[in-house]
Amino acid sequence: MANTPSAKKAARKIARRTAINKTRRSRVRTYLRTVEEAIASGDQTKASEALKAAQPELMRAASSGVFHKNTAARKVSRLNARIKALGA
Template sequence: MANTTSAKKATRKIARKTAINKARRTRVRGCLRKVEEAIAAADQAAASEALRIAQSELMRAVSKGVFHKNTASRKVSRLSKRIKALSA
């Protein structure tokens, strides 16, 4: 347990940031799940729209430091590749 005042404050700040980051990560995962479901249903229009929303959420999470930029780019790239394959 923290003893000094500054350490107690740091603990509170860390707990608050952890909760915020957890919520952001959950929101991104939900968006990615919607894309996956649309791909599984072979609905290209719905998948494209879901990907657009998911990409926005991913990049917002990157800007907040929740995900690494390359991780987000990789996820978007792989999903868009799968959506493109639906039309073929």
């Protein structure tokens, strides 16, 4: 356990940041789940609308460090390709 005042403060900051990151990660996963469900249903317009809502949320999480920016870009790219394939 932390003994010095600075270590105690650091522990508090880490706990606060962890809680924020946890909610951001959960929120992104919810958005991604709605996109996945729309793709599974086969509705291209619904899926593209869900992706339009999910993309800014995913990039916001990437900019705050919850996800790596390349991971977020990869997820968006792959979902976009799957949605595009629905129409073909």
